[in-house]
Amino acid sequence: MGGRGNAGLGGLVVTYFTNGEDELALLSWPVQPTALAPAIPRPTYTAAEREVLAFVLDGATNAAIADARGTSLRTVANQIASLLRKSDASSRLELFALHVRG
Numbered sequence: 001m002g003g004r005g006n007a008g009l010g011g012l013v014v015t016y017f018t019n020g021e022d023e024l025a026l027l028s029w030p031v032q033p034t035a036l037a038p039a040i041p042r043p044t045y046t047a048a049e050r051e052v053l054a055f056v057l058d059g060a061t062n063a064a065i066a067d068a069r070g071t072s073l074r075t076v077a078n079q080i081a082s083l084l085r086k087s088d089a090s091s092r093l094e095l096f097a098l099h100v101r102g
Contacts, residue, residue, distance in 0.1 A: 026097055052080060062077060062080070083095060087099075
């Protein structure tokens, strides 16, 4: 997945992404942290999970990740499930959004 471009509208930032088939738009507003806002702890990932995350952020499929890493599809699926659980994300898109903003 790569960003096609950004457009701003009154502080709103719209970033368009495509994975070759679908076009997605990520909407965000710049938010200034306040003294009352608690710090959000970052998940701790294993080295293998960080490697898989890099592939996920590039939009790679599970099969492509398994092939590139020389592991099974089941191993990749387990590592992605672990990434989702640790980051409290419910989808690859949400995982992507959390780490692009991060």
